[in-house]
Amino acid sequence: MEALLNDFSPGLFIVQTILLLALIGLMVKFAWKPILNSLNERESGIEDALAAAENARKEMQNLQADNAKLVKEARAERDAMMKEARDIRDKMIAEAKEDAKEVTTKLIENAQASIVQEKQAALAEIKKNVAELSIGIAESVIKKELSNKKDQLKLVEGILKDVTLN
Amino acid sequence: MYNLIGAGLVVIGAGIGLGQIGGKAMEGIARQPEATGKIQTAMIIVAALLEGLAFGALILGKG
């Protein structure tokens, strides 16, 4: 300890203190401040650049997402349009079918009606013919039968019976 | 004479201490190689403190 204290030179201590103070002052002013500022600037520049790159990437992603969305929307629209078209087509077909059906039923009905009419007309004619025929037959029968009185009565009786029953 | 013995004792003690510090740090690094930097820093600080103690003792003892 004594040797150590003997070695200690107060003069050197003071000189060193002054020199170190001067050195720290000079270095801080002319070296460390500009160096550290530049380093910080550079680092923040790098950070900003990285952040910008990240942003650009995100934007890109967003754009891509937008694109995808647009494509999807377009596709949906197309689908909708096609569906609508199909619906219209179906509807038209259905309507056409309906109309056709209506027309045919009308036609059929008309046909049936005319058939019925024709039938009735035919029946009426047939009836008329049959009546004429029967009258003719009856005339000839009557002409032949009226020679016999008894038979005449019988006939009348029979016809009357039929008439009332009819 | 006694100073020299004392100095020797100090050096022995410091040696044991430094050995412990170094050895344990090695073990730590072997166990967790990813913490090497932190362990080394802590090791150097502790070793430096021990060293300061040992030097202090040596200088005070040397008279």
Added chain:
Amino acid sequence: MKIAQKTIKFLLIAAITLFTSVGFASGSDKKHDNQNDGGRVNTKEEVEAYIKHHVKDSHDFSLYSYTGDDGKRHHVGFPLPVILWTSEGLVTFMSSEFHHNDDGHVIVEKKGLKFAKIHSKIYELDKGAATVSFDDTHHATNAHKVLDFSITKSVVGMLLVGLLLFFWFSRLAKQYKTKKIPTGFSRVLEPLVLYVRDEIAKPNIGAKHYRRFTGYLLTVFFFIWALNLLGMMPFGFNVTGQIAVTAALAIFTLVIYSVSGTKGYWMHMVWMPGVPVLIRPVLAIIELAGAMLIKPFSLLVRLFANITAGHIVVMSLIAIMFTLKQSIGVAGATFLSVVLSFLIILIEVLVAFLQAYIFTMLSALFIGMAVEDHDEHH
């Protein structure tokens, strides 16, 4: 970094060669008086005296010395100014007036005062004394030390390193004005600055406060590192091995962390909360002693002791060349000495960095402890 290391290695090898060829150059066995200022060195005692002299600060800048044909020592180098604050005020003269004498036999008279240099310290003789007289333990009895502001070898080293650092880093600072990435030697310096900022200042002080102290830490780191390395180069500077220098550095750190200490830091030191009131004064004494004495003391002693020990070991290993000459022959002793000192010097290169790192790191740690925000979470 690699190139720098290579350069350092080269310089170290040059240093070894220089030391070996200059410092101990002597072939004669002639006895001479114990003038341990770079005279002949052959015996163990002379080696010890030589080493002791060379780890100390010196008032001249000697490059080498040799013994001429006439048997006199010749010193080659240049003198440095001696500046003293004496009882008669400021006294200045050149160190050459001591004629490289280091044991108080040469007296220099200025302003009616007599000065003598004993073991690298300048003494002012008491009134009426003509020569220095010594007691049994070789202490001067009729002289006292004066305040010595001389431009000693250490001061020269510090000025040199200061100028070098200023030149290097102001150039680096200038380069940033024109380009983003520095070129040339500045490219080596940039990662070192970043290392100190990111590995020492930021983790130990904390991201909030570190900016204020980075300038000091950077200066101290490069100052100590450069001086440590300078100590390993030729001319044998031992600046960081001067206790006054390390003391000044440690006191800087002490002042910085005491001044910037927060209220919480001081509260925890002098009146520890959450501890029984009776124990608080005891704790305060321990804490204050720790912060005001032990921390700076350990800082200054560590640096001083490591660097001085390094110098002593390297010089002792080089001295093997002479002390073992008799027992294992000239070639064997030289080989052993060169190999051992080379290996130790490699370690010393590491120590040079490590001590700068530890000093800065502990400074940052102490500052960090002082400025951290004390939340009341005890």
